[in-house]
Amino acid sequence: xxxxxxxxxxxxxxxxxxxxxxxxxxxxxxxxxxxxxxxxxxxxxxxxxxxxxxxxxxxxxxxxxxxxxxxxxxxxxxxxxxxxxxxxxxxxxxxxxxxxxxxxxxxxxxxxxxxxxxxxxxxxxxxxxxxxxxxxxxxxxxxxxxxxxxxxxxxxxxxxxxxxxxxxxxxxxxxxxxxxxxxxxxxxxxxxxxxxxxxxxxxxxxxxxxxxxxxxxxxxxxxxxxxxxxxxxxxxxxxxxxxxxxxxxxxxxxxxxxxxxxxxxxxxxxxxxxxxxxxxxxxxxxxxxxxxxxxxxxxxxxxxxxxxxxxxxxxxxxxxxxxxxxxxxxxxxxxxxxxxxxxxxxxxxxxxxxxxxxxxxxxxxxxxx
Amino acid sequence: xxxxxxxxxxxxxxxxxxxxxxxxxxxxxxxxxxxxxxxxxxxxxxxxxxxxxxxxxxxxxxxxxxxxxxxxxxxxxxxxxxxxxxxxxxxxxxxxxxxxxxxxxxxxxxxxxxxxxxxxxxxxxxxxxxxxxxxxxxxxxxxxxxxxxxxxxxxxxxxxxxxxxxxxxxxxxxxxxxxxxxxxxxxxxxxxxxxxxxxxxxxxxxxxxxxxxxxxxxxxxxxxxxxxxxxxxxxxxxxxxxxxxxxxxxxxxxxxxxxxxxxxxxxxxxxxxxxxxxxxxxxxxxxxxxxxxxxxxxxxxxxxxxxxxxxxxxxxxxxxxxxxxxxxxxxxxxxxxxxxxxxxxxxxxxxxxxxxxxxxxxxxxxxxxxxxxxxxxxxxxxxxxxxxxxxxxxxxxxxxxxxxxxxxxxxxxxxxxxxxxxxxxxxxxxxxxxxxxxxxxxxxxxxxxxxxxxxxxxxxxxxxxxxxxxxxxxxxxxxxxxxxxxxxxxxxxxxxxxxxxxxxxxxxxxxxxxxxxxxxxxxxxxxxxxxxxxxxxxxxxxxxxxxxxxxxxxxxxxxxxxxxxxxxxxxxxxxxxxxxxxxxxxxxxxxxxxxxxx
Numbered sequence: 005x006x007x008x009x010x011x012x013x014x015x016x017x018x019x020x021x022x023x024x025x026x027x028x029x030x031x032x033x034x035x036x037x038x039x040x041x042x043x044x045x046x047x048x049x050x051x052x053x054x055x056x057x058x059x060x061x062x063x064x065x066x067x068x069x070x071x072x073x074x075x076x077x078x079x080x081x082x083x084x085x086x087x088x089x090x091x092x093x094x095x096x097x098x099x100x101x102x103x104x105x106x107x108x109x110x111x112x113x114x115x116x117x118x119x120x121x122x123x124x125x126x127x128x129x130x131x132x133x134x135x136x137x138x139x140x141x142x143x144x145x146x147x148x149x150x151x152x153x154x155x156x157x158x159x160x161x162x163x164x165x166x167x168x169x170x171x172x173x174x175x176x177x178x179x180x181x182x183x184x185x186x187x188x189x190x191x192x193x194x195x196x197x198x199x200x201x202x203x204x205x206x207x208x209x210x211x212x213x214x215x216x217x218x219x220x221x222x223x224x225x226x227x228x229x230x231x232x233x234x235x236x237x238x239x240x241x242x243x244x245x246x247x248x249x250x251x252x253x254x255x256x257x258x259x260x261x262x263x264x265x266x267x268x269x270x271x272x273x274x275x276x277x278x279x280x281x282x283x284x285x286x287x288x289x290x291x292x293x294x295x296x297x298x299x300x301x302x303x304x305x306x307x308x309x310x311x312x313x314x315x316x317x318x319x320x321x322x323x324x325x326x327x328x329x330x331x332x333x334x335x336x337x338x339x340x341x342x343x344x345x346x347x348x349x350x351x352x353x354x355x356x357x358x359x360x361x362x363x364x365x366x367x368x369x370x371x372x373x
Numbered sequence: 374x375x376x377x378x379x380x381x382x383x384x385x386x387x388x389x390x391x392x393x394x395x396x397x398x399x400x401x402x403x404x405x406x407x408x409x410x411x412x413x414x415x416x417x418x419x420x421x422x423x424x425x426x427x428x429x430x431x432x433x434x435x436x437x438x439x440x441x442x443x444x445x446x447x448x449x450x451x452x453x454x455x456x457x458x459x460x461x462x463x464x465x466x467x468x469x470x471x472x473x474x475x476x477x478x479x480x481x482x483x484x485x486x487x488x489x490x491x492x493x494x495x496x497x498x499x500x501x502x503x504x505x506x507x508x509x510x511x512x513x514x515x516x517x518x519x520x521x522x523x524x525x526x527x528x529x530x531x532x533x534x535x536x537x538x539x540x541x542x543x544x545x546x547x548x549x550x551x552x553x554x555x556x557x558x559x560x561x562x563x564x565x566x567x568x569x570x571x572x573x574x575x576x577x578x579x580x581x582x583x584x585x586x587x588x589x590x591x592x593x594x595x596x597x598x599x600x601x602x603x604x605x606x607x608x609x610x611x612x613x614x615x616x617x618x619x620x621x622x623x624x625x626x627x628x629x630x631x632x633x634x635x636x637x638x639x640x641x642x643x644x645x646x647x648x649x650x651x652x653x654x655x656x657x658x659x660x661x662x663x664x665x666x667x668x669x670x671x672x673x674x675x676x677x678x679x680x681x682x683x684x685x686x687x688x689x690x691x692x693x694x695x696x697x698x699x700x701x702x703x704x705x706x707x708x709x710x711x712x713x714x715x716x717x718x719x720x721x722x723x724x725x726x727x728x729x730x731x732x733x734x735x736x737x738x739x740x741x742x743x744x745x746x747x748x749x750x751x752x753x754x755x756x757x758x759x760x761x762x763x764x765x766x767x768x769x770x771x772x773x774x775x776x777x778x779x780x781x782x783x784x785x786x787x788x789x790x791x792x793x794x795x796x797x798x799x800x801x802x803x804x805x806x807x808x809x810x811x812x813x814x815x816x817x818x819x820x821x822x823x824x825x826x827x828x829x830x831x832x833x834x835x836x837x838x839x840x841x842x843x844x845x846x847x848x849x850x851x852x853x854x855x856x857x858x859x860x861x862x863x864x865x866x867x868x869x870x871x872x873x874x875x876x877x878x879x880x881x882x883x884x885x886x887x888x889x890x891x892x893x894x895x896x897x898x899x900x901x902x903x904x905x906x907x908x909x910x911x912x913x914x915x916x917x918x919x920x921x922x923x924x925x926x927x928x929x930x931x932x933x934x935x936x937x938x939x940x941x942x943x944x945x946x947x948x949x950x951x952x953x954x955x956x957x958x959x960x961x962x963x964x965x966x967x968x969x970x971x
Contacts, residue, residue, distance in 0.1 A: 256927070256932065269929070270930050270933075308936060345897065347897070364897055365922070366922040366924070370939065373942075373943050
């Protein structure tokens with residue numbers, strides 16, 4: 005069985021980005037209390053999972069931890085859990101937090117994969133996204149990352165902003181590639197309901213791009229990056245080579261077990277999934293009472309697991325196993341039709357989406373119900 | 374003879390018939406308050422939800438009058454919808470009197486009239502009752518006036534009650550025993566009993582509800598069903614007091630049930646006469662007729678693998694519904710299924726709901742059709758209730774379709790609007806009648822095909838709920854009929870075809886394409902919907918393609934939410950059928966017949 009992955013959610017941000025729907029707070033005063041609670045939570049799961057081959061520090065903004073806090077965090081995680089020798093330790097980094105001292109500390113801590121949340125190399129877009137950094141600042145940060153010796157780093161970009169043209173998108177991609185990243189995440193701006201921008205959209209004050217335009221930008225991103233030698237291995241993710249695909253994130257997409265620590269983190273084990281409360285305060289309180297800060301859980305039926313394999317599989321180049329869909333009476337007909345329209349390919353025993361398939365990944369599962 | 378009174382309650386829909394029945398049962402102390410469920414007589418879920426009685430049921434109520442006499446009252450419940458008018462007529466034939474309920478704020482409605490006429494045909498004593506007098510909008514004087522002038526009944530005889538609050542119930546009991554005559558009949562004569570209802574019980578077989586007119590029947594007797602020509606040995610007789618209570622015998626004047634090893638409800642006929650096999654009656658009781666379906670539609674399983682399961686479900690359903698007829702059918706688009714005949718659209722909906730709810734079937738029902746007649750050049754007459762069998766137009770000499778006499782009651786201010794929709798639907802021979810000031814009764818001859826689908830809904834909406842409607846089928850009339858085909862992406866979907874009047878065909882084709890455009894979900898490719906007669910396209914609409922639905926991220930926290938969405942879609946998918954390469958939802962098969970959008 006594939007080794008499990010470990011996720012740590014660092015639920016703190018200096019400022020909230022108006023489109024983001026991950027859980028975080030901007031009051032940093034609880035940071036040390038949270039770190040102490042995290043230590044105890046890790047202790048609660050000491051022998052539950054086996055040997056991990058990935059650790060992912062996400063958020064929130066992991067890079068806002070100071071060096072002492074980061075060292076403490078890594079030490080306690082390593083004290084509670086065992087890792088393989090080739091463990092992938094990833095960390096999300098905000099360009100504004102980067103300096104050489106910090107980078108050296110992270111490097112010494114064993115962090116060997118960095119995702120830099122650049123989002124855009126266009127200052128107007130960065131203003132719209134209310135990011136803390138400028139395009140110049142972002143470039144400088146990436147240079148530091150390279151200079152400290154992080155060979156495996158990636159750049160996160162966003163596309164599909166209301167004012168975005170194909171030219172701006174290509175220019176963003178070109179600029180990113182000048183740094184020769186091993187990985188690119190290109191997220192389409194999604195105006196989630198419960199975010200400030202989601203509300204502006206509901207009020208009609210932000211107009212999302214037309215379906216056709218979004219589609220063109222997505223296809224363009226994929227085609228451009230592929231022409232530069234990248235593998236489009238998940239809807240929003242590109243890797244320069246197979247070994248640079250995110251080992252950790254693939255666990256989510258392939259139903260490999262993972263443990264999530266920290267507020268709002270999700271865990272998955274065989275057929276169980278549970279998630280922590282979305283409150284730093286309650287998280288700390290629960291743990292001080294020696295109870296796990298779990299907010300909910302579900303035990304998945306075989307059918308639910310199958311549905312998830314469909315929804316996840318059609319989002320990646322790994323696809324969906326034919327045995328998961330062939331009970332459907334019109335399966336062959338559906339498959340032929342989708343192949344003819346070049347929405348999917350059949351590779352060995354898998355149905356694999358093409359870029360056209362990625363475009364309608366949400367709709368593909370229901371065609372095989 | 375015992376002191377017996379046999380009566381029914383008749384009313385326009387929603388005037389409170391079932392609530393009153395419940396009150397009478399409660400008053401008779403058959404149940405304690407804790408056991409008492411609202412609307413005990415309406416024992417099926419659908420009936421409870423829709424508030425209408427579909428299957429009638431009978432209950433025996435003991436009553437001690439003010440004068441101290443003991444009575445047994447048989448309340449024979451009747452279905453409250455025009456689809457079941459024959460069943461109503463047989464129930465009425467089993468009574469000596471009726472309570473005619475009129476809503477204190479709605480007043481006299483079309484079915485009040487139709488029910489009154491039916492009761493008068495059977496020479497029944499009519500006790501008018503104004504119900505819902507507790508309503509703030511109650512207008513007792515106006516309704517009394519309507520009863521006197523529109524129904525021709527003496528306003529002095531009107532009783533007032535609120536079934537909901539339980540007021541006026543004692544007066545109703547007294548009126549029943551005082552005004553309704555005891556049943557006549559001769560216990561010594563040979564047995565004649567009228568079957569007015571039957572239902573199926575999985576342990577006992579068919580339970581027949583009947584009214585004994587002459588003679589007596591007891592367990593051990595061999596009975597003969599005269600119209601069916603079959604004989605059975607009686608196992609048990611009795612009456613209903615919420616549950617069945619067996620008795621030694623049923624004799625002249627009494628109402629009750631009999632169980633005689635009759636396998637299915639379809640082995641009996643409502644209106645048939647039960648007599649003794651050894652000493653049969655000379656002639657059956659009057660009024661028997663075979664009910665014939667007037668609305669036809671095909672039922673297909675959503676997944677073609679489920680054909681056998683559907684077949685099984687229909688067979689079981691049929692045990693309890695003699696009015697449903699069905700036979701095998703097949704469609705190029707939908708595969709194997711069944712062509713079914715119904716008493717009317719409500720009956721159709723009931724069958725659909727019960728198959729889905731009680732028998733757990735996922736089905737597609739095609740748009741309903743009436744039964745057309747085609748006179749062919751070679752002299753043959755073809756009866757067609759399925760557009761798939763529309764004959765080659767070249768050999769049609771003439772065509773006919775069934776007509777109804779529609780009777781509509783409305784406040785005067787809606788006359789213009791109602792006349793308009795009736796004319797649009799090819800209504801002819803209109804006749805206006807002003808029973809009282811401000812109210813109009815409109816009669817029209819109309820093709821049944823024009824009213825089976827959404828006529829009543831339309832009438833309700835243009836009259837803001839004040840219009841009421843009743844109809845009877847009168848005859849077949851010559852008509853210029855064509856077959857309208859629907860093509861989805863160039864493929865003819867046979868299950869969407871319909872037979873329409875030539876003059877209405879273009880309009881129907883345009884509306885069908887429009888409705889389908891709203892019903893068929895967007896897919897990755899453009900979907901063309903066309904209406905065609907013969908090879909000629911006469912209408913068209915397009916469902917725009919769906920291009921993109923990606924959301925950017927999917928990590929640990931997103932998976933549960935996304936799966937739940939899928940589970941919801943999966944439920945909805947159960948109601949889709951793929952035709953060619955297009956997913957067509959169940960609703961589309963009905964939507965093609967919608968003539969007006971709201």
